[in-house]
Amino acid sequence: MQHGPVRTRSDAQQLDAADPLAGFRERFTGDGPDGTWDDGPGRRIYLDGNSLGRLPRATPAAVARVVEQEWGRGLVGSWSDWVGQAGRAGDALAAGVLGARPGEVLVSDSTSVNLFKLLEAGVDARPGRDVVVCSADEFPTDRYVVAGVARRRGMTVREVPVDVDQGLVLDDLAAVLDDRVAVVVLSLVAYRSGALADLVAVTALAREHGALVLWDLSHAAGSVEVDLSAADLAVGCTYKHLNGGPGAPAFLYVRRELQAELRQPIQGWFGASDQFAMGPDYEPVDGVERFAVGTPPVLATTAVEVGVAITTEAGMAAIAAKGRALTDLLVELADDRLPQLRLASPRDAAHRGAHVSLEHPQAWQLTQALVDHGVVPDFRTPDRVRFGPAPLYTRFVDVWDAVDRLAEILAADDHLRYPATRSRVT
Amino acid sequence: MQHGPVRTRSDAQQLDAADPLAGFRERFTGDGPDGTWDDGPGRRIYLDGNSLGRLPRATPAAVARVVEQEWGRGLVGSWSDWVGQAGRAGDALAAGVLGARPGEVLVSDSTSVNLFKLLEAGVDARPGRDVVVCSADEFPTDRYVVAGVARRRGMTVREVPVDVDQGLVLDDLAAVLDDRVAVVVLSLVAYRSGALADLVAVTALAREHGALVLWDLSHAAGSVEVDLSAADLAVGCTYKHLNGGPGAPAFLYVRRELQAELRQPIQGWFGASDQFAMGPDYEPVDGVERFAVGTPPVLATTAVEVGVAITTEAGMAAIAAKGRALTDLLVELADDRLPQLRLASPRDAAHRGAHVSLEHPQAWQLTQALVDHGVVPDFRTPDRVRFGPAPLYTRFVDVWDAVDRLAEILAADDHLRYPATRSRVT
Secondary structure, three states: OOOOOOOOHHHHHHHHHOOOOHHHHHHEOOOOHHHOOOOOOOOOEEOEOOOOOOOEOOHHHHHHHHHHHHHHHHHHHHHHHHOOHHHHHHHHHHHHHHOOOOOOEEEOOOHHHHHHHHHHHHHHOOOOOOEEEEEOOOOHHHHHHHHHHHHHHOOEEEEEOOEOOOEOOHHHHHHHOOOOEEEEEEEOEOOOOOEEOOHHHHHHHHHHOOOEEEEEOOOOEOOEOOOHHHOOEEEEOOOOOOOOOOOOOOEEEEOHHHHOOOOOOOOOHHHEOOHHHOOOOOOEOOOHHHHOOOOOOHHHHHHHHHHHHHHHHHOHHHHHHHHHHHHHHHHHHHHHHOOOOEEOOOOOHHHEOOOEEEEOOOHHHHHHHHHHOOEEOEEEOOOEEEEEOOOOOOOHHHHHHHHHHHHHHHHOOHHHHOOOOOOOOO | OOOOOOOOHHHHHHHHHOOOOHHHHHHEOOOOHHHOOOOOOOOOEEOEOOOOOOOEOOHHHHHHHHHHHHHHHHHHHHHHHHOOHHHHHHHHHHHHHHOOOOOOEEEOOOHHHHHHHHHHHHHHOOOOOOEEEEEOOOOHHHHHHHHHHHHHHOOEEEEEOOEOOOEOOHHHHHHHOOOOEEEEEEEOEOOOOOEEOOHHHHHHHHHHOOOEEEEEOOOOEOOEOOOHHHOOEEEEOOOOOOOOOOOOOOEEEEOHHHHOOOOOOOOOHHHEOOHHHOOOOOOEOOOHHHHOOOOOOHHHHHHHHHHHHHHHHHOHHHHHHHHHHHHHHHHHHHHHHOOOOEEOOOOOHHHEOOOEEEEOOOHHHHHHHHHHOOEEOEEEOOOEEEEEOOOOOOOHHHHHHHHHHHHHHHHOOHHHHOOOOOOOOO
């Protein structure tokens, strides 16, 4: 989805007219009456779908059906269906989004809990190794989980330096790998810059040293084409580009060939063999379900299934192409019209996910001003405004107008009216 | 709520007429058209609310509001509310159901994950001790989690024998306690027999030996009066007597005075101090939120809040009294009319929760026949039929009719038509 120079709003509208995914916007709830899309000049432009994705129009009815029919009427009898839901949702994610095989992905728990489970399992699978490698700019919860596991096991966390804007350089990873490294934890798409790591090359490099890579796909799933056939372990969230709803259950991936040798630390009954026999001893079930723990969250997983189905229908190739085109447009317009901001993401769309960050010393003030002008980005400490134009419902004209509003704010110094420091979110 | 002998169906109906909680039945969805209650002779009699509680009538609208308004319209802006939801739901549980103080209960994760977190934290708080005590008939996931933690830490699991029907004898616990014991894991209401342990006495006994008791309240929360002011640690589920829905998030309790010294093993960002500062190092936040891990499940927690509110409104004293009266009636009618079955629960209602089990060599066949006759109990291996008449929506006449149908099945040997062994649930 390459495009020529966009010099006017009308140029952006022409890109929308040619967008093969344009129709998917109507599959989501807008901000107008009854969830229609308000396309007027004062409309909200939501560029934070990589923090919390929008609500698919099909979700309320799907959730209501599960609540009212399956729970309200079916009661315990519905468990015959529900017991397979986490695996079915995982298989759908595997096929439509992650490039994994059936039986390799499970929807369960939160990303942080899944990261803990697979990190512990991965470290156990590399006995005698006492180092976990983690990026110096990894997402906080990942760093925290890694630090906690390392502390408890007496392991060392070795940080791989990353360029905060450009992401991981393979040579930097090579420099920290040796035969002490058990697991490398790394986001495929960096949460701050959007930098896209090379899944195949990183995994291959780690394997040369006998280490496992545990990928965090939170910002990648649903925004870039992922081919987990080259990967060993992964986790990720479903409430960003997969539009699964606030706090939606996360997913985990374990390569089929590794499943039998991996055991997770939280031995819950949903990971046990012949669970309802309730035998005296825990024996992990065969397959990816051995990484399940407690009773699965049926209502919330239903919302995940809807989001995954829409993504699958649109197709990851088309979604990723539009993500590159939208962020290309944003970069191009920022170059032209926002000289006060510095691009803090890879310039080459092939090396980033579907979000870009712009650096400015008053980033927090700009974020507040943008929200008051109807543009919703995200602020990343200390000095970046992050824009995530979701390919399924963001138009090129939305990017045009967002940049327009930001240029107006800067021209009028409107952002200086806002507090310079962020108070604690409560 | 004592009652005289119930010799006729009409006697049971008179108990319903005098039941102060009778009106709460209308707060739940029944099996008739549009969720009304079908009170006809062929109606379904659901006695498995201690496996999955019924759907409160208020839940679909509450969930729809969060989905459509808070998520669909509010988008990321709603996090200002959502970020406190787990603690608010916990405080509501603490006040209305658990007898705990504000800031001691958190709704999060699954029961199994919470058990893991608090068990690890509890063991860490008792350095030098290498034994975890667990009941020999503890619920499987609890035994599995305990075994997993013990295996990974090189600890020993010491089983305390329990009478499968009558529950824990305090002297048996005393016999296994010594200064090697770090934590005792025990259900307050036993999942099989319904036997109610003595929270105060058990906790006091364990404290004498310097050990912590980690209570599993899954079958107790919403069925018996709980006073956690005497307890140190607890977890439990919300999809049974609290009617939170299939796979609803669970809860955890940590006594206020213990919170500062306990650290949990899964260092996720929602347990971190000043979370959105996303600082480089994990520092647990003050208070019970330090036992949170990942992004909390907003939709599912909303359903929990509805269930907890109904329970609070009805009042645990009244609910527990009706639970005793319903199970007393069941025991009394079983004595009279089901001589083939043996009571496998404490006979004294003061020593049990709101369910009772009856033993029969063909328990699995009886369970299948009951379901076909519209009575939904639960089967517990190898030879028990478990009846959980939920006080909020089960009537005395339902218990009468359930026993009636079971007596008819037995008289006609109707159950012998069913498979004698249970095939694996898939």
